[in-house]
Amino acid sequence: MVRDGRAALEFYRKAFDAQVLYQAPMPGMPGIFAQFKIGESYLQLTDMPGFDPKGPRSPEALGGTSVVLEMYVDDVDMSFAQAVQLGGTPLLPPTDMFFGDRYCWVGDPWGHVWALATVKETLNEGDVQRRAEEFMLAMSKNK
Numbered sequence: 785m786v787r788d789g790r791a792a793l794e795f796y797r798k799a800f801d802a803q804v805l806y807q808a809p810m811p812g813m814p815g816i817f818a819q820f821k822i823g824e825s826y827l828q829l830t831d832m833p834g835f836d837p838k839g840p841r842s843p844e845a846l847g848g849t850s851v852v853l854e855m856y857v858d859d860v861d862m863s864f865a866q867a868v869q870l871g872g873t874p875l876l877p878p879t880d881m882f883f884g885d886r887y888c889w890v891g892d893p894w895g896h897v898w899a900l901a902t903v904k905e906t907l908n909e910g911d912v913q914r915r916a917e918e919f920m921l922a923m924s925k926n927k
Contacts, residue, residue, distance in 0.1 A: 803820060818830070823857075855899070867890045873891035
């Protein structure tokens with residue numbers, strides 16, 4: 785759910801190379817319904833304000849979001865910079881993480897949080913667990 789679905793689609797197209805598959809006005813309503821694809825993932829959006837008081841709400845209406853939309857990209861740094869340049873909010877800068885990915889978070893102008901990742905090294909479960917423990921220990925010492 786977003787405000788101004790057409791603008792959201794344009795942001796996703798430019799920031800994340802989204803391919804719009806379908807877009808149509810909602811009958812009798814000011815908003816649109818759209819389906820789009822980013823990489824191999826299919827997503828839908830709508831901007832039907834007040835459609836169902838028990839239904840989904842946009843992050844703006846909720847004052848935050850309860851989900852993070854995560855996707856793998858070829859170049860995290862470039863994708864992050866591109867999204868920020870287009871009006872996204874940097875939430876976590878691109879960082880080499882203990883689980884082997886270069887990883888970041890960017891908020892879009894509608895309040896959704898996108899996690900972007902690029903695999904830097906493939907680790908086994910034991911390596912990830914060991915690195916997670918080391919990471920948490922280092923974090924506790926920095927408090």
